[in-house]
Amino acid sequence: xxxxxxxxxxxxxxxxxxxxxxxxxxxxxxxxxxxxxxxxxxxxxxxxxxxxxxxxxxxxxxxxxxxxxxxxxxxxxxxxxxxxxxxxxxxxxxxxxxxxxxxxxxxxxxxxxxxxxxxxxxxxxxxxxxxxxxxxxxxxxxxxxxxxxxxxxxxxxxxxxxxxxxxxxxxxxxxxxxxxxxxxxxxxxxxxxxxxxxxxxxx
Amino acid sequence: xxxxxxxxxxxxxxxxxxxxxxxxxxxxxxxxxxxxxxxxxxxxxxxxxxxxxxxxxxxxxxxxxxxxxxxxxxxxxxxxxxxxxxxxxxxxxxxxxxxxxxxxxxxxxxxxxxxxxxxxxxxxxxxxxxxxxxxxxxxxxxxxxxxxxxxxxxxxxxxxxxxxxxxxxxxxxxxxxxxxxxxxxxxxxxxxxxxxxxxxxxx
DNA sequence: GTCTATAGCCAGATAGAC
DNA sequence: GTCTATCTGGCTATAGAC
Numbered sequence: 001x002x003x004x005x006x007x008x009x010x011x012x013x014x015x016x017x018x019x020x021x022x023x024x025x026x027x028x029x030x031x032x033x034x035x036x037x038x039x040x041x042x043x044x045x046x047x048x049x050x051x052x053x054x055x056x057x058x059x060x061x062x063x064x065x066x067x068x069x070x071x072x073x074x075x076x077x078x079x080x081x082x083x084x085x086x087x088x089x090x091x092x093x094x095x096x097x098x099x100x101x102x103x104x105x106x107x108x109x110x111x112x113x114x115x116x117x118x119x120x121x122x123x124x125x126x127x128x129x130x131x132x133x134x135x136x137x138x139x140x141x142x143x144x145x146x147x148x149x150x151x152x153x154x155x156x157x158x159x160x161x162x163x164x165x166x167x168x169x170x171x172x173x174x175x176x177x178x179x180x181x182x183x184x185x186x187x188x189x190x191x192x193x194x195x196x197x198x199x200x201x202x203x
Numbered sequence: 204x205x206x207x208x209x210x211x212x213x214x215x216x217x218x219x220x221x222x223x224x225x226x227x228x229x230x231x232x233x234x235x236x237x238x239x240x241x242x243x244x245x246x247x248x249x250x251x252x253x254x255x256x257x258x259x260x261x262x263x264x265x266x267x268x269x270x271x272x273x274x275x276x277x278x279x280x281x282x283x284x285x286x287x288x289x290x291x292x293x294x295x296x297x298x299x300x301x302x303x304x305x306x307x308x309x310x311x312x313x314x315x316x317x318x319x320x321x322x323x324x325x326x327x328x329x330x331x332x333x334x335x336x337x338x339x340x341x342x343x344x345x346x347x348x349x350x351x352x353x354x355x356x357x358x359x360x361x362x363x364x365x366x367x368x369x370x371x372x373x374x375x376x377x378x379x380x381x382x383x384x385x386x387x388x389x390x391x392x393x394x395x396x397x398x399x400x401x402x403x404x405x406x
Numbered sequence: 407g408t409c410t411a412t413a414g415c416c417a418g419a420t421a422g423a424c
Numbered sequence: 425g426t427c428t429a430t431c432t433g434g435c436t437a438t439a440g441a442c
Contacts (some may be wrong), residue, residue: 009425028229028230043420155388156363163369173329176331199402250407254436
């Protein structure tokens with residue numbers, strides 16, 4: 001049992017706070033609602049986390065640490081470029097299907113507070129793509145994939161995996177399908193996305 | 204001079220409200236701040252728009268109507284699939300470089316209120332991709348592009364164009380570059396994105 | 407139509423009993 | 425540590441003078 005899963009008051013509050021903050025965002029979330037979700041009193045939130053702002057920060061860091069290390073691990077693994085693309089797409093989509101509010105929460109709060117990224121970068125395990133960039137450049141020099149800026153390729157990988165979840169309400173409208181059909185599209189993307197990217201870059 | 208550009212009190216308020224709502228979101232925006240931005244009194248906001256909620260709706264619809272018809276126009280134009288991909292990528296990125304807060308605003312508020320899409324769908328000029336789907340299927344049957352679900356292709360096009368703006372703070376951190384370098388990457392994407400997609404699907 | 411002043415409410419935070 | 429009751433500030437909205 002990891003630290004996060006222990007049933008201490010701190011962890012129960014954190015779990016409830018995640019639920020509410022991720023659904024509503026910092027400004028719209030209510031301390032009372034978090035207390036209700038946690039099955040405790042509003043005063044206890046302040047006893048354990050002092051203020052709404054500090055509770056929010058704890059939630060944000062916890063959420064970020066669920067996502068970022070995965071990315072780092074895959075990008076720095078000892079596997080080929082194509083393997084990395086396949087593994088990331090498959091792992092990420094599986095993960096987000098289980099935590100649907102998480103990516104939007106992180107993106108949204110980083111837009112609200114862009115300088116907050118600086119704190120995150122300072123931490124160990126913050127994703128680093130230098131190995132990935134090297135690998136891509138070697139493949140290009142070897143004539144195995146088309147010339148492409150590795151940063152653009154990285155942005156494409158992230159975009160194709162993350163946006164369909166963040167933009168779900170909009171995309172459901174455009175494509176004109178219901179929730180169930182959309183979820184099936186997402187399931188299909190576990191392999192579709194990697195195929196699409198690899199077709200785009202391979203010679 | 205279009206209706207939106209006339210300097211009536213309604214339009215001045217709407218412009219100021221866009222600025223604040225798009226930066227902060229509905230919940231965090233303050234009526235006082237909007238009044239300051241518009242250079243008028245807080246009471247006037249209520250005189251012209253009755254409530255914060257109604258002012259917000261006016262802003263949201265106005266923002267959505269700046270974006271969606273473009274998409275509709277391009278998708279239903281009398282051009283080939285490849286032309287549509289090129290035109291959309293180029294036009295959309297140019298547009299968003301001028302209105303950086305807009306996509307995130309729309310996505311964010313639709314996530315907060317997913318059933319709001321239903322109202323939007325009912326309007327004329329709501330994007331319709333049936334023509335695009337037909338074209339893609341014909342191209343596949345003709346053996347000119349690889350087999351792909353047209354809906355997945357559409358999602359990919361939208362993701363590659365929109366996400367780099369919404370996820371900018373995060374991506375800047377991952378790629379580890381400053382604002383200026385990132386803006387250059389976005390400029391490059393006006394053509395990069397279409398090339399990437401076309402490579403992915405053409406035989 | 408435009409302003410000042412204020413009503414009324416709601417949410418974060420704390421005091422203090424247990 | 426946990427609760428109830430309450431304080432305090434800030435925000436939407438309106439009343440009412442001009």
